[in-house]
Amino acid sequence: GNSVTQMEGPVTLSEEAFLTINCTYTATGYPSLFWYVQYPGEGLQLLLKATKADDKGSNKGFEATYRKETTSFHLEKGSVQVSDSAVYFCALSDGALNTGGFKTIFGAGTRLFVKA
Amino acid sequence: GAVVSQHPSWVICKSGTSVKIECRSLDFQATTMFWYRQFPKQSLMLMATSNEGSKATYEQGVEKDKFLINHASLTLSTLTVTSAHPEDSSFYICSSKGPPGAGANVLTFGAGSRLTVL
Numbered sequence: 720g721n722s723v724t725q726m727e728g729p730v731t732l733s734e735e736a737f738l739t740i741n742c743t744y745t746a747t748g749y750p751s752l753f754w755y756v757q758y759p760g761e762g763l764q765l766l767l768k769a770t771k772a773d774d775k776g777s778n779k780g781f782e783a784t785y786r787k788e789t790t791s792f793h794l795e796k797g798s799v800q801v802s803d804s805a806v807y808f809c810a811l812s813d814g815a816l817n818t819g820g821f822k823t824i825f826g827a828g829t830r831l832f833v834k835a
Numbered sequence: 836g837a838v839v840s841q842h843p844s845w846v847i848c849k850s851g852t853s854v855k856i857e858c859r860s861l862d863f864q865a866t867t868m869f870w871y872r873q874f875p876k877q878s879l880m881l882m883a884t885s886n887e888g889s890k891a892t893y894e895q896g897v898e899k900d901k902f903l904i905n906h907a908s909l910t911l912s913t914l915t916v917t918s919a920h921p922e923d924s925s926f927y928i929c930s931s932k933g934p935p936g937a938g939a940n941v942l943t944f945g946a947g948s949r950l951t952v953l
Binding site: 723751755762763765768808812822823824 | 839869876878879881884928930937938940943944945946947
């Protein structure tokens with residue numbers, strides 16, 4: 720079955736450091752890939768997405784490239800801020816809603832702490 | 836932006852009682868909602884898919900008689916944990932596909948409900 724594996728946390732960085740959170744997936748077919756972020760006390764929210772191979776999703780300085788050859792979707796940011804402290808979830812979704820096959824599978828989440 | 840409101844955000848109940856959690860899409864119609872359970876330091880586990888006006892589809896291993904899901908309108912889905920026991924203590928999260936225009940298979944999440952069963 721489909722699965723998502725992401726690096727364990729917590730990850731602790733100083734402000735302005737470079738961030739990479741690794742994510743690999745196993746899937747049949749051609750899933751869409753997502754990063755969701757959960758800030759303290761809030762629900763998950765979409766950070767970025769990519770729907771096909773070689774697509775790059777980007778938002779708020781974060782980016783991730785859909786790599787089919789390595790089945791990866793690593794999250795990167797060149798210079799993190801204290802406000803980026805949150806839990807980041809890699810996810811994949813396969814199927815189409817109108818066929819009833821819509822499911823989203825999440826990785827375990829990676830907690831990021833950014834120190835001032 | 837699109838909002839999914841979930842409440843209560845936390846609830847404590849006695850063993851054997853039932854608890855209802857509500858999930859509302861505030862500014863868009865949600866024909867399909869998803870209910871997840873999150874264990875400490877673990878991923879979200881999909882429990883069931885709730886479709887408006889029809890029975891929910893439960894994932895393998897999820898007891899449909901314990902976790903009753905109702906989706907009676909386009910803006911409201913409810914999860915009722917019946918005869919709750921301490922092992923049902925967890926963080927329950929609802930989500931909806933959408934809103935329209937957000938892109939294929941994008942989810943909008945509620946803030947979650949923490950259930951503690953004594």
